[in-house]
Amino acid sequence: MDLGKLAEDVRAETSLFFTERDAGRILAAALTSEDIWRIIDLADVPVMVLCSALRAMERAGWLNFSRGRVALTPAGQELVREAGIAPALELHCGRCGGRGVELGPVARIAEKFREIAADRPEAIQDYDQGYVTEESTLYRIAFMWSRGDLAGKELLVLGDDDLVSLAAALTGAPKRVVMLDIDERLVEFVREVAGREGLRVEALRHDLREPLPEALVSAFDTFFCDPTESLRGFLAFAGRGISALKGPGAAGYMGLTRREASLAKWRAIQEELLAYGAVLTDLRDDFHDYVNWPYIESMRSWEHLPVKRVPGRDEPWYRSALIRVELVEPPAVKNVRLSGDIFTDPEAATT
Amino acid sequence: MDLGKLAEDVRAETSLFFTERDAGRILAAALTSEDIWRIIDLADVPVMVLCSALRAMERAGWLNFSRGRVALTPAGQELVREAGIAPALELHCGRCGGRGVELGPVARIAEKFREIAADRPEAIQDYDQGYVTEESTLYRIAFMWSRGDLAGKELLVLGDDDLVSLAAALTGAPKRVVMLDIDERLVEFVREVAGREGLRVEALRHDLREPLPEALVSAFDTFFCDPTESLRGFLAFAGRGISALKGPGAAGYMGLTRREASLAKWRAIQEELLAYGAVLTDLRDDFHDYVNWPYIESMRSWEHLPVKRVPGRDEPWYRSALIRVELVEPPAVKNVRLSGDIFTDPEAATT
Numbered sequence: 001m002d003l004g005k006l007a008e009d010v011r012a013e014t015s016l017f018f019t020e021r022d023a024g025r026i027l028a029a030a031l032t033s034e035d036i037w038r039i040i041d042l043a044d045v046p047v048m049v050l051c052s053a054l055r056a057m058e059r060a061g062w063l064n065f066s067r068g069r070v071a072l073t074p075a076g077q078e079l080v081r082e083a084g085i086a087p088a089l090e091l092h093c094g095r096c097g098g099r100g101v102e103l104g105p106v107a108r109i110a111e112k113f114r115e116i117a118a119d120r121p122e123a124i125q126d127y128d129q130g131y132v133t134e135e136s137t138l139y140r141i142a143f144m145w146s147r148g149d150l151a152g153k154e155l156l157v158l159g160d161d162d163l164v165s166l167a168a169a170l171t172g173a174p175k176r177v178v179m180l181d182i183d184e185r186l187v188e189f190v191r192e193v194a195g196r197e198g199l200r201v202e203a204l205r206h207d208l209r210e211p212l213p214e215a216l217v218s219a220f221d222t223f224f225c226d227p228t229e230s231l232r233g234f235l236a237f238a239g240r241g242i243s244a245l246k247g248p249g250a251a252g253y254m255g256l257t258r259r260e261a262s263l264a265k266w267r268a269i270q271e272e273l274l275a276y277g278a279v280l281t282d283l284r285d286d287f288h289d290y291v292n293w294p295y296i297e298s299m300r301s302w303e304h305l306p307v308k309r310v311p312g313r314d315e316p317w318y319r320s321a322l323i324r325v326e327l328v329e330p331p332a333v334k335n336v337r338l339s340g341d342i343f344t345d346p347e348a349a350t351t
Numbered sequence: 352m353d354l355g356k357l358a359e360d361v362r363a364e365t366s367l368f369f370t371e372r373d374a375g376r377i378l379a380a381a382l383t384s385e386d387i388w389r390i391i392d393l394a395d396v397p398v399m400v401l402c403s404a405l406r407a408m409e410r411a412g413w414l415n416f417s418r419g420r421v422a423l424t425p426a427g428q429e430l431v432r433e434a435g436i437a438p439a440l441e442l443h444c445g446r447c448g449g450r451g452v453e454l455g456p457v458a459r460i461a462e463k464f465r466e467i468a469a470d471r472p473e474a475i476q477d478y479d480q481g482y483v484t485e486e487s488t489l490y491r492i493a494f495m496w497s498r499g500d501l502a503g504k505e506l507l508v509l510g511d512d513d514l515v516s517l518a519a520a521l522t523g524a525p526k527r528v529v530m531l532d533i534d535e536r537l538v539e540f541v542r543e544v545a546g547r548e549g550l551r552v553e554a555l556r557h558d559l560r561e562p563l564p565e566a567l568v569s570a571f572d573t574f575f576c577d578p579t580e581s582l583r584g585f586l587a588f589a590g591r592g593i594s595a596l597k598g599p600g601a602a603g604y605m606g607l608t609r610r611e612a613s614l615a616k617w618r619a620i621q622e623e624l625l626a627y628g629a630v631l632t633d634l635r636d637d638f639h640d641y642v643n644w645p646y647i648e649s650m651r652s653w654e655h656l657p658v659k660r661v662p663g664r665d666e667p668w669y670r671s672a673l674i675r676v677e678l679v680e681p682p683a684v685k686n687v688r689l690s691g692d693i694f695t696d697p698e699a700a701t702t
Contacts, residue, residue, distance in 0.1 A: 017679070021600020028499055084526055086502030091455045091493055093447035100451035100635065102442045142442055148379055151437030175435055249372020264679045267630035270621070279618035283634035284451065328368070328615045 001060045003083060010056050016049040016346055017262035024085050026053055027062070027072070031080060031087035034069040036307040037317040042088040044258040044285075047349040051304035058306065065306045092286065099139045099287050099322075106142040109170040113138060116193055117163055121185040123293040128228045128343055129183070130318065130350060131161045132255075132288040139287070140224070140253070140322065141167045147282070147324060149222040149251045150174055156216065156244045158208060158225035158237055165190055169199040178216065180206040208240050209338045217335055220244045226255035226288075226320070230345035231265055232338075235272050239333040242276045248327045252278065255288055257320035260349045277329035287322035293350075301349035318350075352411045354434060361407050367400040367697055368613035375436050377404055378413070378423075382431060382438035385420040387658040388668040393439040395609040395636075398700040402655035409657065416657045443637065450490045450638050450673075457493040460521040464489060467521075467544055468514055472536040474644040479579045479694055479702050480534070481669065482512045483606075487639040491575075491604070491673065492518045498633070498675060500573040500602045501525055507567065507595045509559060509576035509588055516541055520550040529567065531557040559591050560693065562686045569682075571595045577606035577639075577671070581696035582616055583689075586623050590684040593627045599678045603629065606639055608671035611700045628680035638673035644701075652700035669701075 007020040022045045029042035040047055054070065057063040062076030072080065092098030103110065114134050123129035132140075141164070144150045151173040157165045158180050165179035179201060181187050190203040206213070223244050227237035234256070241252045256266065270280065292313050296302065311317060358371040373396045380393035391398055405421065408414040413427030423431065443449030454461065465485050474480035483491075492515070495501045502524040508516045509531050516530035530552060532538050541554040557564070574595050578588035585607070592603045607617065621631065643664050647653065662668060694702050 019600040019679075021677075024600070025499060084503030086499070086524070088499065089455065089497055089502070091453045091497040093444060093451050093453050095446035096444035096451065098451045100444055100447065100449045102444050104440065104442045146440055146442040148376060148437070148439065151440070152435030173437070249370040249375075262679075263630045263632065263677055266632070267625060267679050270631060271625050274618060274622050274625070279614045280621060280631060280634055281614065281617070282636055283631055285633055326372075326614055328370075328613075328618050 006053070006056055006060060010049065010053045013056070014049055014052045016046070017264040018045070018049045018053065022049070023053060024083065025088070026050060026057070027076070027080050027085050028088040030063065030070055030072055031085065032089070034071055036070055036305060036309060037311045037315060039070055040259070041317040041319065042090065046262050046347045047259050047301045048304065048347055049262070051301060051306065054306045068307055068309060070307060097135070097139070099143070099284060101139060101142050101146055103138060103142045104145070106138050106145065106171060109167065110138055113167050113170055116166060116197070120163060121183070121189055123161060125295040125298065127183050128350065129161045130290050130293045132226070132290050133316070136288040137162050137164060137167050140164065141171060143322065144222065144224070144253065145171070145173065147251065153221035154219065156180070156220040156223045156241070158223060158241050159227070160186060160190065162226060163190070164224050165201045165203070166193055166199065169194065169201045170197075176200070178202045178204070180204050180208070182207045208237050209342060211335045211337055212240055212244060216244050218244070218246055221246060221250050222252070224253045228343050229257060229260035230343055230348055231268055232345070233342040234269055236338050236342055238273065239276065240335070242278065242327070242331045243333045243335045245327055245331055247330050251324060251326045254323045254325075255320040256323055257318065258285070259318050260347050262347060265347060273325055275332065277332045278325035278327050280323060281326050282324040283321055285321040286319045288320045289316035290318040290320070292316070292318075299350045357404070357407055357411060361400065361404045364407070365400055365403045367397070368615040369396070369400050369404065373400070374404060375434065376439070377401060377408070378427070378431050378436050379439040381414065381421055381423055382436065383440070385422055387421055387656060387660060388662045388666060390421055391610065392668040392670065393441065397613050397698045398610050398652045399655065399698055400613070402652060402657065405657045419658055419660060421658060448486070448490070450494070450635060452490060452493050452497055454489060454493045455496070457489050457496065457522060460518065461489055464518050464521055467517060467548070471514060472534070472540055474512060476646040476649065476702070478534050480512045481641050481644045481701060483577070483639040483641050484667070488513050488515060488518050490638070491515065492522060494673065495573065495575070495604065496522070496524065498602065504572035505570065507531070507571040507574045507592065509574060509592055510578070511537060511541065513577060514541070515575050516552045516554070517544055517550065520545065520552045521548075527551070529553040529555070531555050531559065533558045559588055560689045562688055563591055563595055567595050568686055569595070569597055572597060572601050573603070575604045579694050579702075580608060580611035581694055581699055582619055583696070584693040585620055587689050587693055589624065590627065591686075593629065593678070593682045594684045594686045596678055596682055598681050602675060602677045605674045605676070606671040607674055608669065609636070610669050611698050613698060616698060624676055626683065628683045629676035629678050631674060632677050633675035634672055636672040637670045639671045640667035641669040641671070643667070643669075650701045
């Protein structure tokens, strides 16, 4: 058994995208940590196929899972040495957490935003929710500001369990902020906070499977959305954002993770974004840390984990990239109704 | 005259890509600084078309260029207020310079690398040279390391005025380092330093318009190149890198700037990279700061500048993004000879 053969076996067993390099990344992560969540975080391999690969590595005699730890066996250590696999090395800047930006003027609203977010509705599985840390949201706003997409601009937030609309409005910088969410609890929460704090946020209940209301089409300078990670769902939500943009020069922000999307899926998404008339101007991986959601033991991938341990709430392992696109052509997206299940696909791990 | 009409005029005059948003970005930069180089840096609009736009804005009565400064006129200030244009805000993290990474183990070689680089051959216009700061090269190596593309890996550097091969070899982490350059001075320099310092770097003189030597095809885990910015030249060099990769899971790094490439060109490049079988995994703008080259007054864009001032050597305005791609399919690139001028196109500013 070698890395190439193992990767082939995993592909055959799962019908999922998985490369020899992915196998190497898992072993590199296992050289750095024995903890299952840290390995998931470091490996950057979708959780579902990673679980299959870990089990295949156990069968190959490279790993064992005793005492709740993931450990390399002597055979595993020899393989790693021969293959020249080095320990995974995370070099996130200690100041900005690897995001590259300063909070700048956003620092002024940080305390208030944390205070507001303390009372937020809890994430629920029905809508595939799971929100990022308050710090991640604040840095997101700073990043948008630094790219000229916030101050004086009209912003649409599609799905807002991260409370981006409130953070954006708190800065006082945007010209207009509109948020859409399917979850009545979130719409009510944003309305209530906006009313109490005197913030101008329009909060509307909307199911993104339905076409955007006509008044929101071609009406915004900037959109933000952190879509569900299925290919169809991601493209549907991103496409709604694109169709809300005024035209060339308008920008969109999306979150995309390696935890539930292979690089093959990333490529399919990128092809589509380019076809919509957009270009990628920024792609910063590990920009967003997620707060562990309360339904972790009922998520799809839980039963597949070779080591089961409920991670602490502030022990992030689910991270995602921040992607910025800008339109260089009029948007090529149709604002039509979507039917069927857009939330699950074979790589989905948390629904 | 409004922003949309001005953008239309600039497009008609130059036949270059230019949006109303680009016009807004120039004015946002002019709200932040009166210095021509700082405006070029902040605006993120290709220099050639930016020069045309500045002159059009002067004709429109929005800007004046007296006393070597770029200043908004009262009419310009009114326009900016009405259009809701906010000052450009740069929020680079003060620790990592906006790159998001720590040097980590690369810090150990920093002093030695700076010492070596002090004697490097000077950049010459013949080969469209212009090197990044030593700090940029060191962070580049750290970034590659953090992505698992350095330690234990075989690395090919295509065009090496940034001395990436020496910095990589100094860390002792890669399994193999090969550098190619057309410039005999650089090949000699790398060979001489490698010999003196006991570094294993293979340095070969090679014109990248010629096919890669067969022994280098499908032979590397990682490539690095900082190509010339013409569309054809960029794709030619990036394509050489792709064809040097072993297959799925292998990675490539490229520098790409907004100074000489519009977002329309960025999009064309991204479409091609995806078609080669790759996906973009990282795109960090302003990762690289360039040391001002000695031929600045003879570069193509100099005569077009409305304000002429030679920037100090350590006054960076030319920055570029670091792009990482990873193959998800076997590389779809032909290793064939390229003829004709691959260095110039209408957006070229420094050749």
